[in-house]
Amino acid sequence: MLLADKSDAELVDVLAGPSRKLGDTAGELLGRRKRLDLVAAALRDQRITRREGKVRALNLLLREGRHMPEAFSIYLQYACDRSNDVASCALFGLAFWQDEAVIPFLESLLDSKNSEQVRKAIDALRSGDPKRYSEGFYDSLGVWKNG
Numbered sequence: 373m374l375l376a377d378k379s380d381a382e383l384v385d386v387l388a389g390p391s392r393k394l395g396d397t398a399g400e401l402l403g404r405r406k407r408l409d410l411v412a413a414a415l416r417d418q419r420i421t422r423r424e425g426k427v428r429a430l431n432l433l434l435r436e437g438r439h440m441p442e443a444f445s446i447y448l449q450y451a452c453d454r455s456n457d458v459a460s461c462a463l464f465g466l467a468f469w470q471d472e473a474v475i476p477f478l479e480s481l482l483d484s485k486n487s488e489q490v491r492k493a494i495d496a497l498r499s500g501d502p503k504r505y506s507e508g509f510y511d512s513l514g515v516w517k518n519g
Contacts, residue, residue, distance in 0.1 A: 376466055380407045384414050387432075388425035408440065409446055414448050423455040430461035437468070437515025451490075452481050459486040467496035467505035469518045496504050 374396050375386065386398035402411060411429045411442040414420050420429050430450060447465035450458055463486070466474055475497055481490045494503040502516065503509065511517070 375401060380405060380410055383407075384410050384419075387428055388414065388420040388422060390422060390424055392428075395425065395505065399428055399432050401517065402433060403435075408436060409442075412440070412442050412446060416449065423458055426450065426453065426455065426458045427461055430458065430465070434461065434465055434468075435515070437511070437513075438517070439515055444471070445455070448474065448477065451478070451493075452484060452486070454485075458488055459484075460489050463489050463493040464506055464509075468502040468509075468511075469491040470497065470499050470500065470502060470518060 375383065378386065378398075378401075380402065383398040383402050387395050387402065389395055391444045399411075402408060411432050415426070415429050415433075418440065420426050430446070433440055433446065436443065443465060447462040447469070450462035451466060453459045453462065463478075466478070475494055478490050478494050478497075480485070484490065496502045
């Protein structure tokens with residue numbers, strides 16, 4: 373069976389799996405089908421348990437930027453993930469969202485193993501410059517523009 377023949381729910385399972393090629397392809401198909409709501413729900417409900425799957429799923433949400441407001445609470449949920457890679461994706465979302473109200477929450481994470489990334493996210497929020505979190509990122513599609 374080809375991936376294109378799988379249901380949306382089956383694609384979420386493939387996305388969450390260990391294979392980069394299959395997971396990336398499943399993510400692209402879900403994006404084309406406009407079913408990132410299923411990816412968000414799987415993250416929110418903690419049905420994606422592998423580091424690779426979480427990073428892949430968070431990156432799909434990050435590509436949507438502010439066009440997917442339900443992702444904000446998911447970034448908060450994963451900002452303190454035990455995986456530095458997962459936490460970094462979530463912190464990127466929070467830094468680029470530019471909502472200073474999350475600073476107290478982030479400050480509570482300063483003693484975590486991800487403290488360096490947390491500091492960068494706080495700095496990006498306080499300065500109003502998300503590029504302080506990720507200098508090389510360029511928002512060519514304008515998905516992170518406020519308003």
